[in-house]
Amino acid sequence: MAKKNTLKYVILGLLRQHDLTGYDIKKLFSCEIGDFWNSKHSQIYPELKKLEEEHLITSRMEISGKKLEKTYYMIKSAGIDALDKWLSDPLDEIQPTRDDFTLKLYFIDHRHDQRIKNLFSEEILRHQKKFDYLSARMGELFSSRENQEQNFGHYLILKKAILRENTQLKWLKDEYRSLKNN
Amino acid sequence: MAKKNTLKYVILGLLRQHDLTGYDIKKLFSCEIGDFWNSKHSQIYPELKKLEEEHLITSRMEISGKKLEKTYYMIKSAGIDALDKWLSDPLDEIQPTRDDFTLKLYFIDHRHDQRIKNLFSEEILRHQKKFDYLSARMGELFSSRENQEQNFGHYLILKKAILRENTQLKWLKDEYRSLKNN
DNA sequence: ACGAGCATGTAAGAGGTTACATGATTAT
DNA sequence: ATAATCATGTAACCTCTTACATGCTCGT
Numbered sequence: 001m002a003k004k005n006t007l008k009y010v011i012l013g014l015l016r017q018h019d020l021t022g023y024d025i026k027k028l029f030s031c032e033i034g035d036f037w038n039s040k041h042s043q044i045y046p047e048l049k050k051l052e053e054e055h056l057i058t059s060r061m062e063i064s065g066k067k068l069e070k071t072y073y074m075i076k077s078a079g080i081d082a083l084d085k086w087l088s089d090p091l092d093e094i095q096p097t098r099d100d101f102t103l104k105l106y107f108i109d110h111r112h113d114q115r116i117k118n119l120f121s122e123e124i125l126r127h128q129k130k131f132d133y134l135s136a137r138m139g140e141l142f143s144s145r146e147n148q149e150q151n152f153g154h155y156l157i158l159k160k161a162i163l164r165e166n167t168q169l170k171w172l173k174d175e176y177r178s179l180k181n182n
Numbered sequence: 183m184a185k186k187n188t189l190k191y192v193i194l195g196l197l198r199q200h201d202l203t204g205y206d207i208k209k210l211f212s213c214e215i216g217d218f219w220n221s222k223h224s225q226i227y228p229e230l231k232k233l234e235e236e237h238l239i240t241s242r243m244e245i246s247g248k249k250l251e252k253t254y255y256m257i258k259s260a261g262i263d264a265l266d267k268w269l270s271d272p273l274d275e276i277q278p279t280r281d282d283f284t285l286k287l288y289f290i291d292h293r294h295d296q297r298i299k300n301l302f303s304e305e306i307l308r309h310q311k312k313f314d315y316l317s318a319r320m321g322e323l324f325s326s327r328e329n330q331e332q333n334f335g336h337y338l339i340l341k342k343a344i345l346r347e348n349t350q351l352k353w354l355k356d357e358y359r360s361l362k363n364n
Numbered sequence: 365a366c367g368a369g370c371a372t373g374t375a376a377g378a379g380g381t382t383a384c385a386t387g388a389t390t391a392t
Numbered sequence: 393a394t395a396a397t398c399a400t401g402t403a404a405c406c407t408c409t410t411a412c413a414t415g416c417t418c419g420t
Binding site: 006009010013016033034035036037038083086087088090091092094095096097098099100101102103104105106107108109110111113115116118119122123126127130149150151152153154156157160163164167168171175 | 188191192195198215216217218219220265268269270272273274275276277278279280281282283284285286287288289290291292293295297298300301304305308309312331332333334335336338339342345346349350353357
């Protein structure tokens with residue numbers, strides 16, 4: 001997973017839409033963007049400084065209240081170029097999921113091992129929660145046809161994520177049911 | 183992704199099935215296990231030594247041919263205990279996919295951007311290849327009911343992976359078609 | 365006044381990739 | 393013979409998480 005600096009392009013992509021502070025970027029990762037990317041603030045702030053040194057973005061200071069300094073970052077044309085270049089690069093190899101449900105399940109050999117049922121019930125809860133969240137966001141963001149056209153990529157990936165969760169939940173529930181009928 | 187040392191448990195899980203060399207483990211990551219885990223040999227060999235120092239595994243030497251030394255690792259009972267404990271631990275939070283197709287798509291706003299079509303056609307090829315591979319493995323490994331029962335977890339995760347690829351491919355092809363009808 | 369959240373940063377160390385390195389075996 | 397693959401290892405470097413650290417603002 002190391003060595004690609006994808007965070008760089010995630011930041012550039014977000015900054016192309018709006019000027020943002022590091023804190024704003026962090027918050028975006030806890031909403032539906034969190035479905036496909038996440039980074040801690042301790043990684044975001046240094047990366048922003050690095051991008052500024054590379055002249056891909058600039059910053060401006062704003063004072064909020066009496067003295068709280070907020071640093072807004074803005075993309076520069078070199079940043080847009082770098083982003084566009086990345087978007088046109090061929091895709092990498094598909095990465096392994098590294099999902100711990102799958103991993104653990106793989107190492108349980110016997111159908112009647114109780115731990116399989118435990119894994120499934122935990123996994124169903126996790127994915128139900130995610131499915132509900134994503135569905136709600138779809139309603140909030142893209143109930144109008146206009147919004148779908150305006151942020152078409154975002155609309156597509158949200159649709160894809162919901163389909164994924166839906167399919168997986170259905171499968172999990174089916175298998176869980178047949179596990180109970182031993 | 184840092185900080186969980188999942189590789190440790192992957193290795194323990196594999197060694198519980200058979201004694202293996204580091205090279206064997208690496209090879210397993212390029213077959214269907216690669217769908218959910220991968221590590222380079224430069225990470226595997228040191229990890230094996232670390233696990234041996236922790237007394238979770240031991241090793242034995244074998245000579246292949248005239249002088250090629252192969253180090254087979256074997257799991258110890260402390261290793262089995264560690265593995266079992268991990269299997270019973272609650273699952274982590276769902277991790278973001280960090281998949282670059284999704285990421286790139288998110289940053290393309292306009293329906294008519296040519297790059298969307300490029301992304302989809304690349305992605306379709308990637309997943310078609312994966313789907314074909316996984317389906318073939320399913321046929322090889324689990325055509326008999328007996329094998330399904332013997333490695334039940336493996337059977338389930340392979341089934342899950344195939345369902346995932348199938349659903350995704352269908353979605354990709356549908357969207358691709360409607361993109362072409364602008 | 366106080367607590368929740370806003371806002372930004374650094375340091376240490378674990379996890380992971382790339383590149384460098386070497387030598388043996390097997391199939392053609 | 394020679395190329396592909398078997399087999400093992402280290403060093404440098406990047407990515408990412410965890411933990412430590414600090415101060416401000418807004419709502420109640």
